[in-house]
Amino acid sequence: ELKVEQNPLFLSMQEGKNYTIYCNYSTTSDRLYWYRQDPGKSLESLFVLLSNGAVKQEGRLMASLDTKARLSTLHITAAVHDLSATYFCAVDIEDSNYQLIWGAGTKLIIKP
Amino acid sequence: NAGVTQTPKFRILKIGQSMTLQCTQDMNHNYMYWYRQDPGMGLKLIYYSVGAGITDKGEVPNGYNVSRSTTEDFPLRLELAAPSQTSVYFCASSMGTGSLSNQPQHFGDGTRLSIL
Numbered sequence: 552e553l554k555v556e557q558n559p560l561f562l563s564m565q566e567g568k569n570y571t572i573y574c575n576y577s578t579t580s581d582r583l584y585w586y587r588q589d590p591g592k593s594l595e596s597l598f599v600l601l602s603n604g605a606v607k608q609e610g611r612l613m614a615s616l617d618t619k620a621r622l623s624t625l626h627i628t629a630a631v632h633d634l635s636a637t638y639f640c641a642v643d644i645e646d647s648n649y650q651l652i653w654g655a656g657t658k659l660i661i662k663p
Numbered sequence: 664n665a666g667v668t669q670t671p672k673f674r675i676l677k678i679g680q681s682m683t684l685q686c687t688q689d690m691n692h693n694y695m696y697w698y699r700q701d702p703g704m705g706l707k708l709i710y711y712s713v714g715a716g717i718t719d720k721g722e723v724p725n726g727y728n729v730s731r732s733t734t735e736d737f738p739l740r741l742e743l744a745a746p747s748q749t750s751v752y753f754c755a756s757s758m759g760t761g762s763l764s765n766q767p768q769h770f771g772d773g774t775r776l777s778i779l
Contacts, residue, residue, distance in 0.1 A: 584767050593753065594706075596767035639705060650721065651768065653705040 553578050555642050557654035565662055567629050572657045574623040574640035582643040583623045584651065585614050587636045594639065598625075630661045665689050669754050669771035676744045676778045684739040684774050686754030694757045695737040696721075696768065697729065699750040706753065712737055713759070744778045751775050 554577040564570055574583070585597040598607045600616035600623060607614050611634065613626045623640055637658045641651040670685045688695065693714045698706040708721030712731040726748060728740040737756075741748060755768040 582765075586767075593772045594755075594770045596769070599765060599767050601765055641706075650708060650711065651706075653707075655705045656703075658703075 553644065553652050555640060555652045555654040557638075557640060557657050559657060560655060561658045561660075563660045563662065564630055566631055569629065570627050572625040572627075572638055572659075574625070574654055576621050576623075576640075576642045576652070578621075578642065578644060578652070579618075580621075580642045580644070581616075581618050583616050584641045585623070585625055586639045586641065588639065588656070589636050597638075627659075632661050632663055635659055635661045667754055667756055667769050667771035669752075669774050671774060672772065673775045674777070676741075676776065678744060678746065678778060680744050681740065681742045682744070684741070684752055684754075684776075686737045686739065686771060687735050688737075688754075688756040688769070689735065690756060690769065691734060692756035692769075693734065693759045694768075695731065696755045696757075697727070697737070697739045698753045698755065699723065699748075700753060700773075701750050709739065709752075741776075746778050749776060749778045 556575045558573050583600045586594040587597050588594045598614040603618040605616045611628045616623045637656045639656045640654045644650045667688045696711045697709040700706050707723045709727050710729040712718045715731050715734050718729050731737050752774045754771045757768040758766050
């Protein structure tokens with residue numbers, strides 16, 4: 552069964568702290584996407600990771616991809632309240648018209 | 664830049680009614696998708712299209728139909744609405760496969776549908 556598992560599913564943390572969200576997937580893929588969703592809003596693309604070892608950074612967020620371990624991480628550095636949102640990872644299915652399989656999302660609450 | 668536009672934003676239906684959720688994109692994307700998102704959950708693919716005249720089922724197609732007569736438009740039809748179809752529906756588009764899949768999917772703002 553094709554699965555994308557995120558953990559944790561819920562994270563409450565203090566401003567200024569560091570933390571990592573994990574995304575494990577069960578199928579061969581070398582394309583992984585991270586999205587952000589604010590409450591009641593649409594999904595916004597954060598990162599597209601295209602190969603093993605890919606690392607991308609934007610502000611306090613850094614994403615990486617290890618295709619051999621079938622693992623991606625989203626690292627938050629010195630968290631600020633504005634990063635509170637739900638974060639989703641999604642993986643391409645290469646042999647099915649590049650449909651995406653989505654993780655359940657990590658709801659992140661950052662307290663002042 | 665309009666991107667992906669969905670209408671309506673909100674709708675309440677009675678059980679057994681039908682309706683069409685509209686989706687249009689102005690980015691000349693070949694690929695379009697319909698997802699549903701239940702409260703506190705991730706996205707589930709209902710239908711997708713790889714180009715005008717071509718559609719295929721996703722993970723949860725039962726109770727829905729789609730058509731793709733133009734590159735821009737990808738409407739989703741609900742026939743005989745049921746309470747289980749209460750959800751938020753997102754339409755998305757992307758450039759395509761292979762090297763074109765290096766670009767992310769772009770999402771509309773969603774349609775919040777309640778069936779009572």
